[in-house]
Amino acid sequence: MRVAVVGGGAVGVTVAHDLAQGGADVRLYERDEELGDDYTHPRERVEGSSHRAAGVLAPRPTDAVGAEIAERAMDRFEWLADRDHRFDVEPTPQVTLVGADAELKQSALREAVDAARDHGVDVACHDPDSIRDRFPELDLSEVGLAAVTERAAYATPGPGAYVSAMADRARDAGVDCWTGVEAGVSHRGDGPRVDRERFDAVVVAGGGWTKRVLAPTGIRLPLKPYRVQALVSGADYAGPMVHDADAGVYFRPHPEGLLAGDGTVPEEVDPDDWDPRGDDWFVDDTLAAIENRTGFDEGSTAAWAGIATATPDGEPLLGEVEPGLYVATGWHGHGFLRAPATGEVLAEQVLGERDAVAAYDPGRFDGVPEFAVEEGMSL
Ligand SMILES: Cc1cc2nc3c(=O)[nH]c(=O)nc-3n(C[C@H](O)[C@H](O)[C@H](O)COP(=O)(O)OP(=O)(O)OC[C@H]3O[C@@H](n4cnc5c(N)ncnc54)[C@H](O)[C@@H]3O)c2cc1C
Secondary structure, X not given: OEEEEXXXXXXXXXXXXXXXHOOOEEEEEEOOOOOOOOOOOOOOOOOOHHHHOOOEEOOOOOOHHHHHHHHHHHHHHHHHHHHOOOOEEEEOOEEEEEEOOOHHXXXXXXXXXXXXXXXXXXXXXXXXXXXXXXXXXXXXXOEEEEEEEOOOEEEEOOHHHHHHHXXXXXXXXXXXXXXXXXXXXXXXXXXXXXXXXXXXXXXXXXXXXXXXXXXXXXXXXXXXXXXXXXXXXXXXXXXXXXXXXXXXXXXXEEOOEEEEEEEEEOOOOEOOEOOOEOOHHHHHHHHHHHHHHHOOOOOEEEEEEEEEEEOOOOOOEEEEEEOOEEEEEOOXXXXXHHHHHHHHHHHHHHOOOOOOOHHHOOOOOOOOOOOOOOOOOOO
16 A cells, blocks of 8 residues: 655654555655654754644543543553654643633533543643642642643653654654655546645645645545644743643743743634744743742743644544545644554554544535634633
8 A cells, every 4th residue: 555644744754664564665855855853852944843842741531532642642652762762752741720700611620521521631620729749839829720631741852852853763664754845736537636646545744735735636524723832941940840820831841941831822823824822921821920920030942833723623634534634733732742553543543453432533524614723722
């Protein structure tokens, strides 16, 4: 079986690797010159989201499919970290904080935690007083409810290291990696093609560019690319990963201090014309939130934006859109932490080894509905 994979981010390299391991003859196209990197924050000229991600691996799935994907992804991250010295995962619990006055958010957090626990996730709600000794790095004085996810981690030196480690394994498994090539996808009666060359299957894992890659095929996806942001500050922070649900900010330790993010701008952007720099309002608000929760008031040493992708129901688009033509996108800012599993699921589907995941079927909508971009981290 000859398969082309378009897009060499975290998802694309995983799909390509797994397809080759499953016996397929695979060619991977990536328009960037390199597959992955070992940077702690993004190279400026690289647009792919997997290089620009925060590398937070703190899943809190609320359904059975999500739970299976989350657990499998963590297993595979750990498996790779055990075998490749350039990539590591740093186990660190993740704490979600909700203010004492935010009653609606508190009940939303309780519901989300109950649902996650029903699916086997090691997460629990806590009164802030009961976790003060465990997390002395945090100021919990205004907090009304906290939830701690125990099996969580972050990627080091950065998420690009997963891509490069997986890409090397893909090459070892026989994947022919064509970097620096912008692939054009088409679909005629006899099946999918890349740059006019016929393949038995084509997987488009083009992140925020997926709609554009598919445009020549006439396929329209309910997908909106939007900007999210991250920064690094010099704060010497060594506490847990935190999601401050009041401020809409998350942060974690980082080799150069502290990495923080969200900065969702909930409007569709043109993936060929967007600002890759962090906005001033994002930097100011995020540094204020960090100071409020940790006392650190260091400035930011780097701030950037990247592309996330929204769908009408918040679930991914993962599966076949035309005979032999597959997509993998729509991660709502949580595509990195799921990539080892979503890539595997899609590879197995292409190889005919498993059925499509119905909840992620790209054809589940009635046409292309109008929808608003919803923040991926909201409760
Ligand atoms: C600031 C920020 C923080 C984030 N933090 C997290 C986090 O902590 N945890 C998490 O799980 N997720 C996070 N995300 C989301 C995460 O980055 C994405 O969901 C994930 O990286 C998507 O991976 P992907 O492989 O689908 O897409 P990408 O990594 O974007 O890969 C798509 C690739 O396709 C290539 N491409 C596009 N068109 C073509 C073409 N025609 N031919 C060849 N190649 C093409 C692009 O160059 C790109 O490399 C964050 C995102 C941002 C921007």
